[in-house]
Amino acid sequence: MSDQQGLVDRFRAARRDPQLAVLEGFHAVKHALRFGAPISILVGTDAAEVQRLAAVLAPDLGERLSASLQLVCAEVFARLAPRPPRPGIMAIASRPAVAVEDLVRDRSPRPIVLLEDPRSPANLGACVRVAAAADAAGVLTTGPQDPWQPAALRGAAGLHYALPVIRVQRPVVRERPVIAVDPGGEAFTPAVVPPRAVLAFGAERYGLSAGVLAAADRRVSIPMRAGVSSLNLATCVSAVLFAWRLSQV
């Protein structure tokens, strides 16, 4: 087997490995490195372009990117992902081992975001990105989508390494106050978010399950103009988290 075929096989296997994360594109690699991802391999097609981007977007990481970058030709790079990123840079890293119990029992007042059965990996990633930006305590997801799949990591720009992101079997509705964010609830104000809240958001098409709605301590909505059914999931997570965050300062 050639080295090149070995590289293609390694990335292909990593995409299916629940211990590993495949990071596609400069922003995903940048954030993952910045927040401590243990990167085992970093490949790219153009060292000068990576250096140029690092100088503009991540001067703190320029030396580390240069030291780790393994150059590959464009033809091989194109075989490392179904949609190879531009500029051409990708990495494989280990996923952090974080226990859901540790996140749930954490005494920090920051809220946890619970995504019940999100369907779109890109949307899921956008939720992780805004949760990291707002400094939420973590993100829990239910349902079949792996929150660490490459498309979700790409949507999150690699910010899974900035906070715990954990898939759970069922929604956590004990040990913390649960706020169901649902178009049918009372109007949201930041004051309805108690310390250590779980902010629960529903699936793109069907919303929150009857079980989560019944178990929630409160049900809140973001009032919208008449005729608009709902916000996009990640947009809604953003609105709620930043309303909460801005109320803290």
Ligand SMILES: C[S@@+](CC[C@H](N)C(=O)[O-])C[C@H]1O[C@@H](n2cnc3c(N)ncnc32)[C@H](O)[C@@H]1O
């Ligand atoms: C696209 S919406 C789902 C729409 C679904 N038909 C429903 O009625 O819930 C996905 C999730 O975003 C949140 N969401 C979207 N717009 C909202 C709003 N105006 N108020 C509260 N939550 C909203 C909810 O958590 C919802 O489950």
